Amino acid sequence: MAGGYSAISSYSRVEIMRLLQERPRRAVAELVEATGLHANTVREHVQRLMDAGYVIAETERRTTRGRPRVLYSAATGAEQASSPVAIRRAEEAARRGDLLRRVYGEDSGADLGTEALHQLDALVEDLGDAGFDPLVDERALTVDLTPCPHAASAAHRGVLCGVHVGLMDSVLAQAGGPLRVGGIAPSCDPTRCVVQLAASGA
Template sequence: MTTAQATGYSAISSYSRVELMHLLQQRPQRTIAELTEATGLHANTVREHLQRLIDEGYVVAVTERRTTRGRPRVLYSAADGTAASSPVQRRRVRAAAERGDLMRRVMPASTPITLDTEALHQLDAIVDDLVDSGFDPIVDEDDLSLELTPCHQAQAQAEHLEVLCQVHLSIMQGVLTEAGGPLRVEGIRPSCDPTECVVLLSHAGRPAQ
């Protein structure tokens, strides 16, 4: 893990980018002007933050199609793996699956693997994204959970914890959707410590726990 990852530095380590992600997850296809008004940030600052999020595969930018005169606007949406699919995220998902397959061939599991290939590839993708975001996730394939404790970002942004968690969960769901398969994000296991975070997943082929 790099120094940047160890300190939790990522595309959403800045609350301004968390806020932008939250706005785009709530309503896609927003313009720079709309995001500037909603956040109070300067337009150039918004552009810089959005470019960072695009580079990480979290945001997708498209140019609107106009039937009238005038310069077409650029519309920004949070990558969700369906309506807004990021080419960056697609490449990362494929690369994570390839690495995961290689590791499973080189280092066979000590216990039988109970998940299907699509679900394994989804886990490969989400773990890869979490590591890049500064986490060291502990995966429980039987319990279908991801332990992200300690959450450095929760400690640094304690006053914005609810929005931060919502943004994280939506990003994780977008990665799972882009990877394609039966796994979905269900939520966070309740805890009295806001820095403790266990994300719960569900499998379409398994009964709810």
């Protein structure tokens, strides 16, 4: 992907992210066993994911002797799975979005409310940092990521799409507000990627 999604530009990091999205609270040893990577490589990949706000760490509580393990989980925005990095990034994106709306006097054209607009600010910034050029339709609640930079990755496309959807949903959740990812619109064209958002209670 063009210079972007530095946190998951490596398929090994995508695979680690998939494992953590499927089941939280995994130790490095489990990730090593699941991926076949060296422990130091796994630690480096996990650190990159933590730096991006996609993964959180917690120290295992032990009742027996021995050094407690560090357990890793996907940052989902749930009460026990929020990333301070992701929350800070979302707050900064919201401030920039508010400033741009004031400067350009933009009317969103939709009654989304401030929280939802701030969620979109965070999502657009995260996708932009990842090398995407997202086109948001605030009325239809869609994010068009066409052309999909992963269209050529047929062997891993399902995993890549699943991980990206999970990451987008976590960005929205950690920004705080009513929007969540509803899914990807079906298409016969592998380069076409339109993500459908949904407002809770809608």
